[in-house]
Amino acid sequence: MKSPRAWWVAVALTTLANLCQADLRLTLDASDLQQAERAASQQLLDEAVAALPPRVIQRLDREVHVRWHDGLTHDVYGSAGGNVLLLNRRLLPALTDGSATSTLTSRPHGSVRRELLATLIHEVGHLYDRSRLWSPENHRQLAFCSQRAASLGLVGLPDSCRGQTERRFTLSDDPRLLDLAGWPQRVGQRGEREVSNAQAARSPDAYELTNPLEFVAVNLEYFLLDPxxxxxxxxxxxxxxxxxxxxxxxxxDCVAGLPILNAGHDFARTPLVKLDPQRVYEVDYLFAEANDAWVSRWGHSMLRLVICAPGRPRGPSCRLDLDHHLVLSFRAFVGDVQLSSWDGLTGVYPSRLFVLPLGQVIDEYTKVELRSLASIPLKLQRDEIDRLVERSAEMHWSYDGNYYFLSNNCAVETLKLLRSGTARPELTALDSILPSGLLAMLINRGLADASVLDDPREALRLGYRFDSYRDRYQAMFAVLRDRLGLPQEDVEQWLALDAEARRPWIDKADLRASAALLLVEQAALRRHLLLAQEELKKRYLGDRQRGDTSLAKADETLQDILANSGYLSRPAELLDGVGYGLPQANEWQRLEQESSQRQARLSQLTEALNAEVRLLLGDERRRELESIEANLAQIGQHLRGLHRAAGGLKLP
Known part of the structure; x- marks a missing residue:
């Protein structure tokens, strides 16, 4: 009888010997095949093995029998179970006579032969993914531990060795792959994963969305076969x-620059641009403070890309290039003029990643909604910034989820993007459905640098904070009270006056007061445009429900705008049925044509709607808007006269 020491030495030697001969073997069952069929089949098998990663071949040290089978349905190329892999026999004649190499646009891989090759890789991928065999590294560790145990006279492996040799994840349950594949961790659910995959746009094969097992197998096909x-x-x-x-x-070799669609309101500019991650200096957590609206009472989460102007070296001065900065904002795409709270709670609205110019976002929140913005740098390494930008572009083209105000909102979506884009372990344990809560967690975990806000004046100067224009309007009103002796206490009381009641003060204003009047009157215009928008919405919805046809033309135009603007948040519409993933050079021409045509159409529709809606306003609202516009024209004329009298520069 062998001693325990001798027995463990034998185990170690056997393990090392098995490691040396570990090998995947695809063995053809050729018992009922003709010579030409055997040759074509063997060539296919050899090509499949040659395409596999060495690690797959080493780990799957088994013999897999490949057989042509008559029992598979017409559209199934193959299947596998145990150590048997079946191929659809109806495809064998085409493989044998060479016609299987003919281009076949109806199949993802382009020909019957490529589909058969992909099928072999797909099924071997399943075997690898389900395998619980130890990797070569595990075998080496086991051999080392066995020798060590034998030298110490121990029977069995020490617990420390067992822990080192156990394999924790297969591919399809690896948390990192699940984040990238479209089954991210659900926020607030203690690590549970999303049930369905929302990265459905620009997919190479819808079968990958079935479950993580199929996702791995399908993507292994493309990883190995598609350059x-x-x-x-x-x-x-x-x-x-x-x-x-x-x-x-x-x-x-990938072309520099990631294709994105800038969803800005400037329809005269092409929305299709290339984003170079190397020009992104930093990424900020951009937080819009709360207001009284029920959908905004917890703020809004966004990411700001601090992009350097062309030719500027990457560095802190890039923060001054505001015209080049972009904002990544997950928003509900609302395909109607009315935002329904119930639809928002039940996930009716799509959740999409909008790419917006920073200037538009600043105006939207500070001037229109009168909300301040805080832009807080995230503490990311250079490679993490590059990967986050890259991941954002991928989500821009592939993601079309469901927006839930209370469970899959802007904060949740932003956190999931940060997780998949940076792979920072500190983000895994973060759990917040509130934009303000997520910001607090990022700061407390040392992932965001809130010290940039310590000096309010410096934060404004350097663009870490953008104040609500409400404070500016009040400051300008203070100038008016000081210069003109206005009786109103605050800017809200002043703006509550009719435009005609404000007009007599224009000619009394000096240069400084006139500049203040101009800014405050512009605020009045924005305020009444919002009120007009709300008035039109209520009339539009009421008349539509009553079947009133007076808004028919405006209704048709508005619906056209909504239908034509969807591509800005779901750019995959421009390349429907063509390619997958990020668009490549051979798709760029079609992208340019489609986006330019859509943009021109949006410009025409917007002009038409602007012309129509003014006629639909009530008499009182229309007169007030016209009076405000008259005030602005008079203030401009008064300012130019004051400049000429003072010998200053002539204003346009």
Missing amino acids: SYACRRPSLHRYFREHFGWQPSNVD
Whole structure:
């Protein structure tokens, strides 16, 4: 009888010997095949094995029998179970006579032969993903532990060795892959994953969305067979490359710049641009403070990309290039003029990632909604910034989720993007459905630098804070009270006056007071435009419910605008049925044409609607808007006269 020491030495030697001969073998069942069929089949199997990562071949040290089978349905290319892999026999003649290489646009991989090759890889991928065999690293660790135990006269493995050799995750349950694949961790659910996959746009094969097992197998096909996979799905390509420690030799060189659609209101400018991650200096958590509206009472979460102007070296001075900065904002895409609280609670609205110019976002919140913005830098490494920007572009093209005000809102979506984009472990445990709560957590965990707000004046100067224009309006009103002796106590009382009641004060104003009047009167115009918008909305909804046809033309125009603007938040519409993932150079021309046509159409529709809606306002509202516009014209004329009298520069 062998001693325990000798027995463990034998185990170690056997383990090392098995490691040396570990190998996946695809063995063809050729018992009923003709010579030409055997040759074509064997060539296909050899090509499949040659395409597999070495790690897959080493780990799956087994023999898998491949058989042509008559029992598979017409549209199924193959299936696997245990160590048997079946291929659809109806495809064998085309493989044998070479016609299977003909281009077939109806299939994702382009030909019957490529589909068969992808099927072999797909099914081997399932075997690998489900395998609980130890990796080569585990075998080496086991051999080392066995030798160590034998030298110490121990029977069995020490607990420390067992912990080191256990394999924790397969591919399809790896948390990192699930984040990238579209089954992210649900916020507030103690680590549970989303049930459905919302990254459905620009998919190479809808079968990947079935479950994580199929996602891994489908994406393994494209990782190994499609040279453009690295450019179309860069985050997943990097994941597979790092997992296998290897990548195919025929990977495409990716063109610099990530395609995005700028959803700004300037319809005269092309929305299609290329975003270069290397020009992004920093990423800020952009927080819009709360107001009294029920959908905004907890603030709004966004990310700000601090992008350097072309030619400027990456550095702190890039914060001055505000015209180049972009904002990533998850919002509910509302395909109607009315925002329904019930629909928002039940997930009727799509949740999409809008890419917006910073200037528009600042105006939207500080001038229109009178809410301040705080822009707080995130403490990210250079590679984390690059990957976050890259991941944002991927989500921009692929994501079309459901927006829930209380469970999948802007804060939740932003947190999920930060998790998948940076892979920072500190983000895994964060759990907040409130934008303000997420900001507090990021600060408390040392992921956001709130010290930039310590000096309010400096924060305003450097663009870390953008104050609500309410404070500016009040400051300008204080100038008016001082210069003109106005009886009103605050700017709200002044704006509550009719425009005609404010007009007599214009000619009494000096240069400084006139400048203040101009700013405050512009605030009055914005205020009444919002009131007009609300008035039109109520009339539109009421008349539509009553079947009134007086708004028919405006209704048609508005619906056209809503239908044509959806592509700005779901750009995959521009390339429906063409390609997958991030668009590549061969799709760029179509993108330019489609986006330019949509943008021109939106410009025409907006002009038409602007012309129509003014006629639909009530007489009182229309007269007030016209009076405010007359005030603005008179203030401008008065200012120019004061400048000429003072010998100053002539104002336009």
